[in-house]
Amino acid sequence: MASAEEPDGTELQLALNDNPAAKAYQEAIFKQGQPAVMFFTDDVKGDYERIKAKGGAFIQPPTEATGSTIAQLNDSCGNLVQITQLARW
Template sequence: AAKAYQQALFKQGQPALMLFTDDIKGDHERIKARGAAFAMAPTEVTGSTIAQLNDSCGNLIQITQLARW
């Protein structure tokens, strides 16, 4: 049951883990330079900028930078 749940989350683009940062573009470049495969480059959405990477174990990890008003 857990494997089916994990696969469904991945297929729907739902992250298994969300991390917050104050420098999403810098973190994206550093992580990408180390060979990570990003499913979504930094993208502005309402109230934040997000990026998603594949952890190579079947999970999406989301990095979020909240907008500062």
């Protein structure tokens, strides 16, 4: 599904995870707190507020880390998604 703001932009497609080995791996990395995917942004706090307002379930709000600010959310399909804003020097 492409963004309403950029209908010709990047499009993501979710696929059914019916492979037992893939499912076991997915559950293991989720338990470890490892994101399945990371997206970079220029406004992590703004994206956090926008996604949260639409019902996004964040497990970590925007948090300063070495050289970046990160936030993580549960995509409700068993994956953690991280959004990252790199620090500008």
